[in-house]
Amino acid sequence: MATDVSEKQAEADWRVGLSDDRLRDLLYKLKLCRYFDERIEALYRQGRLPGAIYSGRGQEGTHVGVAYTLRDDDSLFPTHRDLSAQLTKGLDLKRVMAQFWGRIDGFTRGRDGNSHVGDWFGNRTWTPVSHLPLAYPVACGAALAYKRRGEQRVAMAICGEGATSNGRWHEALNVSAVHRLPVVWVVNNNQWAYSTPNPLEFAVPTVAERAVPYGFPGIRVDGADVLDVYRVALQAVDRARAGGGPTLIESVSLRWRGHAGHDPAKYVPKEMLEEYMQHKDPVKRFEELLLSHEVTDAEAVKRIQERVEREFDEGFEFAQASPFPVPSDVTKGLWVEDGYWRSEPSHEGGTG
């Protein structure tokens, strides 16, 4: 009898309370983010995508794991490398692609490039701000508003470990602790800030321990293990929602590609990169886990991959068919009209 209970417990533990459907959905999200990242880079290298690309490949365990814990009415404040987290929270893939190609159906109606993507009035993902780490103070403001209004909502902000050297990061942590704000701080430690490695960024062994002097917990987690990231993030989100205040999560992975499309990242040792790609691939690891627990099989995994590729192609077609903005359009969608900010795309005044 005792064995039965502990077996049931072990079964509940590995899946962190997620049903088979939700586990398969998590695999779909991981595969979608990986495929999107790979195809976007291929299009960029072929000269078919304008602008800059900031790959988050290798970091999907962090992105998907943390964002999967949020409710629709919670908010996500990402930085330049966190599109996978935004897609996980449900950012519309077709409109993301329209934004990438500067079209009217993009979130900024073609005004902005592909690293400033967000749909605040739609799915509550904030557009990344270039100045690091401004996602943090803005998330503080959102969390303060939720608390003052008595809403049971949570704000989650993500930044890289390099951004933690900026004073505003520390101010945000301090304010969140003093006011016990419903916020979750995520540091996506990919071990390099551009070409600067961790030991030249800070003198403490981990980012997570920096939370303690501010008065709240800091937890370090393996970003290659999406379920562990999810488990830790869920505890932090639940704690924030229940009025327990902030938590800092440091999720460690490796950025597989350069800082941006132009950077060959020669500063990352080849052996280290190979080690991560072969043994710490968050997507492959999770797929193998689900196969070993028979939550899915090879045929179903193939269908997930086909779905992901189809959705990417549909998004691409949608973006190419969306009109470019025209100069007379420039003041549209900038201001609140009739007390209501219109976030839905409109082709009014467009070329198409």
Ligand SMILES: Cc1ncc(C[n+]2csc(CCOP(=O)(O)OP(=O)(O)O)c2C)c(N)n1
């Ligand atoms: C205040 C500020 N300083 C410098 C930059 C230029 N910059 C953009 S990304 C980046 C590296 C950031 O590294 P990290 O925070 O670790 O995030 P990662 O790019 O590794 O995801 C720098 C220095 C900036 N955007 N804002």
